[in-house]
Amino acid sequence: MTTSPAPLLGYPRSDGRVGIRDVVAVVYLVECARAVADAIAAGRDDVHVIGFGGCYPSAYAHRMLEQLCTHPNVGAVVLVSLGCEGLDREALARTVAASGRPVTTLVIQALGGTRSTVARGRAWVEATRARAARGRMVPFDLADLVVGTICGGSDGTSGITANPVVGRVFDRLVAAGGTAVFEETGELIGCEQHMAGRAVTADLGAQIVGRVEKAAAYYTAMGHGSFSPGNAEGGLTTLEEKSLGAYSKSGSGPIHGVVTPGQPIPGPGLYLLDVVPEGPPRWGFPNINDNAEIAELVAAGSHVVLFTTGRGSVVGSAVSPVVKICANPETYRRMSEDMDVDAGRILEGREGIDDVADEVLDLLHAVAAGRPTASEELGHREFVLTYKSSEPTGPACLPTLR
């Protein structure tokens, strides 16, 4: 790993983690509260809107919001409730308060409607920000961070430039004691035996094979795999070919464990995030788009996400910065304002995978020090969280006395 040009300073949290951003999360607890949440956050780059649209409770969504509200990049939390939704706002508020973060719960039905709730929320955010500005910062190292990776809008170049670059970055981060997480068991179909060979224990290897088999069964039941028309136009022919490209993001080092969405990464090393739910398909695709997956990587604790794209994506994320690594030189020329790294130059023979990996590590350092990524600068703060699991429930979407 490249040596730090300057010491990094971050935001200390009570669980020992350090944030590289200090975001106020404004959390809508049902779609009905979303416009109010948006109005509370409007006009501030450091106030991000996340939330869950469903009225009926979901243990998965609750776990995700708990992890996101206590994410190291989050310094304070505003919960915006309509008042009658099923999500247990009191339990969520308790979890956030227990983490030492300032938290307030605004119940629109109790506060008299849109304007009064927005005014209360904005005043709380102003006061909280003023206090946060006086907080101390602590030194940290890149190895203290969790780095996630995802590929979106893949083409035939993704698997030969940007993805191997991320793999090289991961190898170096993990070798230096850092933590890295890759995802999408459904995008790893065909690579399971190779992955099992990299697992630190035979049990973990068997578990990985089982999880990929589960993903294959899930996608087969859904009618097709994680493969879009754009993938085929870009030169990818089969799901396993796309998998091979996606798989190269994981590098070549040992795999230390598997986590599921809403579960934090337990320690340093390389982890696989299994995004495919257990059991038969019930809620459609495991993740409906790239941002649903990014949200899961962030909830796992990712301070920053390396997003590789061949055909060109513009998205960022709430809570954690997204670094976009463009695999295709033609896409880079066309969409450079949305890209952070031009990995397509590998394809043109101008530089090697290690050269670009060096650049990504330097950029990670700069982003950890506070430099905005292209998507941050452009105001991308996408966030998607949908139903993924379900549990038996009564008529929850009714006025209650709690």
Added chain:
Amino acid sequence: MTGTAPTPAAGGPYDLLLLAAGDDVAVAVRDLAAGPCRTSDGRVLRTSGPVRLGHKVAVRDIAAGEHVVRSGMSIGSATVPVSAGEWVHTHNLRSDYIVTFAHRGGEA
């Protein structure tokens, strides 16, 4: 995926990138017209038609039913005999896992 891909910069300039030694296909690093092309391992291969950037070309004759290897890992099976220099895509290669679903898959 076995072994590491050769660092492309070391071999360039070339038209077709071979990702691992022993691979059955190489990847076009730019849009290619039909005709002689240089591979990253120093061979000359005659492509039988135009090939777009990121698409694959067979570097040897492949029999129907044979696994096709890229980066040292199988990416599916040939559905028909494929000659060296031929474009390899959904018209002659299928997944061994899940049928490729693509509205416009296979277009040139």
